[in-house]
Amino acid sequence: MKAELEDLGSRSAKRSLITTENADQAWLKMDGRKMLNLASNNYIGLAGDQRLKQAMIEAIHHYGVGATASRLVVGNHPLYEEAEKKLIHWKKAEAGLIINSGYSANAGIISALMGRDSVIYSDKLNHASIVDGVILSRAHNRRYRHNDLNHLEALLKKEERNKRKLIVTDTVFSMDGDMANLAGLVELKEKYNALLMVDEAHASGVMGENGCGCAEQEGLQNKVDIQVGTFSKALGSFGAYVIGDKWLIDYLTNRMRGLIYTTALPPAVVGSIVRAIEIVQTDKEKRCLLQELTNRFRVKLEALGFNLCGSQSQIVPILVGENERTIQFARRLQTNGVAAIPIRPPTVPEGEARIRFTITAAHTHQDVDWAVEKIAHVGKELGVIL
Template sequence: MTNQTQWETEIKAELEFLENIFQRRSIVTTKELNSSWLIRNGQKLLNLASNNYLGLLNDSRLKKAASKAIDKYGVGSGASRLMTGNHPLYDKVESRLIQWKRAEAALVLNSGYTANVGIISALMKRDDIVFSDKLNHASIIDGIVLSRAKLQRYRHRDTNHLEALLMKAPKDKRKLIVTDTVFSMDGDIADLEGIVRLKEKYNAMLMVDEAHASGVYGKGGQGYSHHVNLQDKVDIQVGTFSKALGSFGAYVVAKKWLIDYIINRMRGLIYSTALPPAVLATIEKAIEIVEEEREKRTLLLQHAEYFRNRLTRFGFDTCESESQIVPIIIGANSQTQSFATRLQEEGIAAIAVRPPTVPENKARIRFAITSAHQKKELDWALEKIIQVGKELEVI
């Protein structure tokens, strides 16, 4: 047997530790049948784990847009946007994005993670201060760490705590408040009105992540900021095309001078190969569909309310969810993993979410509802979830 190096021994021991506390993850190949069903490990499962909120992932119009772009332009972009990769389709998509979001300027980026990490680390520097909701997405936290700014975490959705932190901050320091609008693991929504009030009172910048709200909220699906008519009070709106819009990539909208600054300072833009033409073509088509087909949003939120209310009625803790993301809190990692395994055995794909994604002893099953689900499918799933909940003594 070959002697292991110290680093091999340490890493394997860490993997074993993760296994023992039910936090070791693995990648499982999944074949999507349609917007509601998939196949995993040879088993057909109702998909309650996807962020494909409007069922656009397999939409024939997006496929046609991608195919036409490939035929006309090829499959790659060849370079970063600042080299030779800024395809003319970027201009079309960003113009469409400005129109959709009613913004002054827009920038398409490679992913939501890239956007949050890159924008925060471009805007903030050592000795600046970032005020971040305790349950913000990991990409926001990583962006703050990379920026080397001082992190001030306020209690989840607690504007009183946020104000207490702002009051203590030196007036001469650059201050950024950043929050998700719809929180990805709890399904609840930020108090954007309260945050805007504090942003103005304490002369801070405000950045919101609309990843799980884009396509879902707002008259034209522009996001939660538009839903509450505060888009002009938000300095930086970030969102993704990879969830409700069924494509890939991310966006940021802001004042033109701020977008110009991001172009010049964001390393994730400067040093990343641009998106392929096919992706840009699907983004443009997806925005058009989302803006026009409002009934998809209405149906999605009706489905989510129905599903959430039924779970709550049977005694599940749905974590104050208000959106299409409906978690049920289980608690212990082992019991949560058992719950997810039992659901799969019953024909449901739903993910066990464990620390560090969520706090300790707050492991959960995260259900994601879509407009593509049929009510009879949701009823069938609810019956199975309630059955497993009783079996494992969760309810």
């Protein structure tokens, strides 16, 4: 194990924890230094919202601090019912279930629904939690090339129609910032008798008229069998959800080990989820501002010649390539006051290390322009752009 750590260090792939303060704001402190926060998933600025804080305080006064047990024992406190009612109303779903985290949701749902005789078709750039869910399920794993529906169809054609099949994808991909072709995936799942599961983690609260995600934006909410998302990004709290038909939620309640064998979320967290769902449906101005700022940031960087990996969302990566140069890029940006985080293998493929920037509604046009100036300066210094 020590040798493995030394190897990671020699390849500039070793990670370490960095202390940050005020990460729910446009500017943060990283190791005591003030920097523009371009690394947060707090997309519409709710993590520090006073309304969520108050909801947590009220929940603690009414229900205490800890849930004390799993939801199927005595941990299913009243706020869960309120939150799930608001969830399914917001998402226009038949039923829904709140789960402890996005990782637990993906790993638990996939391994509960699929087994040794099942086949899973997973986009090559899906999140690690989806990858681990596929492994835990012990199903046959058919990875299709990123967003390549021709490749997916070629794989689907090889399996018998009545075999249990699941197509699973992120809607907004967390490291490239591009989006899945949901309409094409729906067409294929219907043609080949498969279930379709989508992870709206980076789209919930951001995409769609009511912030429901990409399925809403594309008018496909009733065509997707399983929708997963998180409350820990745009909704500013913690935890995850799954929505679908009532039979699906009943099945997961009885078969999902990550729900059955873990302590329920603290009441304060669920209280903040209730408030966040209420807020996100009506706060369209912040979604519009986020889109405006993101477009401004992306257009300026593209004009400078940076490779943005086809980003279509508030996640805007700059592809650098080599690990060491990516680390240097991040360090120089931090020295210049920009909180930039290097993303390296195995999170991304070898040779595709990058800086992953995220814009939030807490930023201003001036913040974006200032950041672009700093990024351009460092990019030219390191030869990332000419």
